[in-house]
Amino acid sequence: MLAALIRLWRRSPVVVYAIVGAILAVIAFAYVPFPPGVKPLSQAFVALLLWVFASCCVTGVAWAIETVALLARWIGGKGKAPAARPLRHAGPLPELSAGKQPQVRRAVKLLSEAGIFREKLDPAMLYPGVAEREARVKPDIVFEALVEATYYHPDFDAAPYRANLVLHETQVEQPEAYLIAQIADLARLSGGALAIADIAVEQARRADTRTVDTRIAMTVNGEPVTLAYPGEDKYLSTVLHHDLATRLRALDTGQRLEWRWTDAGPWISCLADGDVERLNEAFTLKPSTPCRWEWIDCEAPIAAGAAAHSLA
Structure with a gap:
C-alpha cells in the first residue's frame, strides 16, 4: 500500500x-x-x-x-548559483566493493540481453558511479552511473549506450520545448516505427493555479492526432507517452515502449514483447515493488493538472 x-x-x-x-x-x-x-x-x-x-x-x-x-x-549559497561541478574527477576513483562488482556485471548483462544497452558496455566504467552512491545495485543506479561515467572516465562516450534509453524528468518545468523533445525521444526509441511530423504545442495557464491546459497537434504515421489535457507546470503528464505507446503496440511490430519510474522520473526504452516480464523476474521486482518495469500502453495516462483542478 x-x-x-x-x-x-x-x-x-x-x-x-x-x-x-x-x-x-x-x-x-x-x-x-x-x-x-x-x-x-x-x-x-x-x-x-x-x-x-x-x-x-x-x-x-x-x-x-x-x-x-x-x-x-x-x-x-548566499543567493548565488552553486559552483559548477568539475568536468572530470580529480584523484583516485571511488572503489566499488568486490561484493558489488558481480552485481553490476550481472545487471549490465541482463540489460544488454533485453536490448536496453545495444552496444557492449564494460561494467567497470560504471564502478565509480555505483560506489559513490553506496546503495544496493538496482537498474536505476546503473543508469545513473552510466550518465556520470564521463565524469570519472573523460574519454568514455555514453551516447551509444543511451540509444535505447532516455530519462523524462518529472519535477521540472514542462514547457513547449520539453514536450517536443519528449516526442522526439519516443519517436527515436521506436526505431522509426512512429513517424511524427507537423508538431504544434499550445499551452495556457489557468489563473491562480499551476494547471496548464495543453494541446498537442501532430501527424503520426500520416494520421492527424490531437491531444488535449490539463497539464501541470512542474510535473510530467503521461498522456503523450500513453498515446504514442498505444499506437506503437497497434502496429504489431513486436516492439513496445516501457518505462521504469524513479524519483527523478521514468527511464524509458523500447523492448520486445515479454522483456518487461523477464526483467521484473530477473531483478525480483514484484507487483508491490516500486520502480518495476511496466509497459506504457498498459498504464493509465495521467494529466498532472487534472487532480489539482478537481480540488479547486
Whole structure:
C-alpha cells in the first residue's frame, strides 16, 4: 500500500494530497459531536468540508516545505548559483566493493540481453558511479552511473549506450520545448516505427493555479492526432507517452515502449514483447515493488493538472 502511494506521489502528488486529506478527514469526522437529529445528508456535507479543508492543508504544508527547502538552499549559497561541478574527477576513483562488482556485471548483462544497452558496455566504467552512491545495485543506479561515467572516465562516450534509453524528468518545468523533445525521444526509441511530423504545442495557464491546459497537434504515421489535457507546470503528464505507446503496440511490430519510474522520473526504452516480464523476474521486482518495469500502453495516462483542478 505504502509503495503504491509513493509511486503515485511521484507521478501526481496532488492525488496523494487528496488521499491523505481524505484519511485525515475520516479521523476528524469520527470526533465531530453531532447533536441528535442531524440528518445523514448534513453529516455528509460536513465530511466533504473536512476533506476539502484537510486536502488543502496537506497541499499547503507540502508547498511550504518545498518553499522552505528552496529558501534554505538559496541562503546557504548566499543567493548565488552553486559552483559548477568539475568536468572530470580529480584523484583516485571511488572503489566499488568486490561484493558489488558481480552485481553490476550481472545487471549490465541482463540489460544488454533485453536490448536496453545495444552496444557492449564494460561494467567497470560504471564502478565509480555505483560506489559513490553506496546503495544496493538496482537498474536505476546503473543508469545513473552510466550518465556520470564521463565524469570519472573523460574519454568514455555514453551516447551509444543511451540509444535505447532516455530519462523524462518529472519535477521540472514542462514547457513547449520539453514536450517536443519528449516526442522526439519516443519517436527515436521506436526505431522509426512512429513517424511524427507537423508538431504544434499550445499551452495556457489557468489563473491562480499551476494547471496548464495543453494541446498537442501532430501527424503520426500520416494520421492527424490531437491531444488535449490539463497539464501541470512542474510535473510530467503521461498522456503523450500513453498515446504514442498505444499506437506503437497497434502496429504489431513486436516492439513496445516501457518505462521504469524513479524519483527523478521514468527511464524509458523500447523492448520486445515479454522483456518487461523477464526483467521484473530477473531483478525480483514484484507487483508491490516500486520502480518495476511496466509497459506504457498498459498504464493509465495521467494529466498532472487534472487532480489539482478537481480540488479547486
